[in-house]
Amino acid sequence: MQNLELKPAVDKYQPLVLTPLEDIRGFLFHHLGRFLLFLITFSSVLLMLLIFFFVIREAIPFLMKFNLTEFLTTKSWYPEASTPKFGALSLIVGSLYVTIAALVFAVPTGILAAIFLSDIVSLKIGDFIKPVIEILAAIPSVAYGFFAVLVLAPWMQNKLGFTTGTNALNASIILSIMALPTIISVAEDSISTIGRELREASYALGATRFETIFKVVIPAAHSGIIAAIVLGMMRAIGETMVVWMASGNANQIPSPWWDLSQSVRTMTATIAGDMGETPKDSLHYGALFAIGVVLLVMTFLLNIISEYFLASAKRKSGKS
C-alpha cells in the first residue's frame, strides 16, 4: 500500500517576503494588465460614441438648413422633387406602427410560451424545444423576407382579399416571429429564476397551477418580463430587410388607423432603400442621417428602459 499521508511542509517553507524583482514584476503586471483590459472594454463604449458622433455629424448640415419641426411633424417625403420636402412623420409612424403591431402578436405568444416552457412542460421536452426556438433567431432576415414575399403576400392577396400582399400586417407578422425568440428566452429565464419556494408556498395555500402562475410567478417576474418585451421591441424596430421586403414601402399613414392591410414605410427601410441613390452631402443624404438620429435616440431610450428593469429584476432576485 502506498503511503498517502499528508503532512505540513515544515522543512521547506517559502519565504513570505517578496524579492525586489518579484515586487517590480507584480507592480508592472498589475497595472499593465489593468490598462489593457480597460482599453479593450472601453473600445466598445468608444465605438458606440463614434457611431453616435458620425451619424449626428452627417445629419447636422441638413438640420441646419431644414426646419426640425417640419421634419418631425409633416407627412410629405419628396426628397427628389424640384422643391424637395422632407416630412418624416409617416416614416416614424410607419416604424412604430409595424413594431407595435408585431408586439401585439409576439408578446402574449412569447410570454405564454415562456410559461409553458418553465412551468408546464417537463424539463426534457423543454430542453428540446428551447434550442429550436433559438434557431429562429439565427435565420437570416432575408430568408424571412422571402417567406413574406413568396408565401404570406400571395396568401393575403388571394385568400384575404387585400389589395396588396406586402403591407403592414405582413411585415408585423414576420417581425413578431423574429422578436419571439428574444421574448421567449428572456422571459423564460426570469420566470425560471422565481424559485420553487414561492411556487410551493402558493400551492400549499390551496392555489391551483393557474392561480400560482398568474398571481405569484408572473407578478414576481414582472421586471424580467418587461425587459423581455423591450428587447423584443428593439429587435423589431431596428429590423430593416424584412420591412423593406414585406411592408410595401408606401409613404403613408394608414387610414383608418387600424387598417393593417395597407402598405406603410419605415425609417429603416427608407434609409436602406434611398442610401444607394443619393449623392453624398446632398440634402437628401443629410435627411437620411437625420432619420438615423431619430432611430438611434428611440432605441437608446428603449435600451435604457430595459436596463432599468433588468437591474431591478436582479435586485429583487438577490433580496428574496
Place this chain on the structure above:
Amino acid sequence: MQKGNDNMLIPSLETDTQEIESVVSLSQKNNVATKKKAPNCECAIVKSENFSFYYGSKAGVKDISMEIYPCSVTAIIGPSGCGKSTFLRSINRINDLIPHTHIDGKLFVNGHNVYDKNTNLVNLRQQVGMVFQKPNPFPKNIFDNVAYGPRLQGVKNRSSLQQVVESSLKAAALWDEVKDDLKKSALALSGGQQQRLCIARALATRPNIILMDEPCSALDPIATGKIEDLIDKLQNDYTIVIVTHNMQQAARVSKRTAFFCLGELIEYDSTVKIFRNPGKKQTEDYVTGRFG
C-alpha cells in the same frame, strides 16, 4: 446498523443531555397544563398505513405507519436524509410537484385517504397548512401575503379580508410589529418576522393541521424562541407536525416524537419517553448524541 455518516457536531455530550433532561421535564409540565384545555383529542387526525414514498426507484420513506393526534405538537426527528421532510410533505401532497415520484400504502387526513384519485387538492391544502424551512413570503406587501389564501377562497370583501389578516397576524404574534405598515413589502421584514408572516399566511386559510418543515433552521435563537412560544400557543387549536434537526426544540415544543432513520420509522412515542427512556438502542444513540 447505523453508520456514522451524519456529521452532527455536538460539542459536549454531558451538558447537552442535561439540558434535554431539564427541558423535557419543563415541557412535560406544559403539556399537562395544555392537556386539560384541549378538546376531544383521542382519535387520530392524520394516519399513515404502510406508507412509502419513492423518488424514482429510491425510497424516500418506507413503510411508515403512525398516527398523529389532534390539538398537540408532534415532532419528527432524525438525521439528514432520513425522510422526515418527505413524510411531512406527503401529508399535504406538496411532494406531487416533484416529477417521477410515486407512493405506496395509505395516508389518511381526517379519515380520507389523500392519495385517492378523487382527492380535492385545493381543499386538502386549505385544511393542511404548511410552513417551510426558508421563510418564503411572496414579493408583495404584508397584507396581500396574508390575504392570498382567503382571496383564493373567494373572499373579496375588503373588511372581512382586513379581519382575517388582523386575526391571523395576531395569532402569529406579528400584529404589534407590523400593524402600522401593512403596505410594506414582506421582503423588508427580518427573517424571524418573515417566518411568522408565513405562519400567519398559513393560518389565514383556517387549516386544522399545520405542517412545519424545520421552521427555525434559518433563524437566530431569539427568533427561534418567538416561533417556539407561538407553536406552544397554537397547539390549543391546531394540530402541529414539526420536523426539526434541533433535538432540544423537539423536546421543548412537542408532546409526541417520532424518530426516523434511513426512511424508516424507528420509534414513535411520547416525547418524554423518547428522550428519557427510549425503547430502541438507535433512538437512544441519536438523542444522546452518540450517533453512529
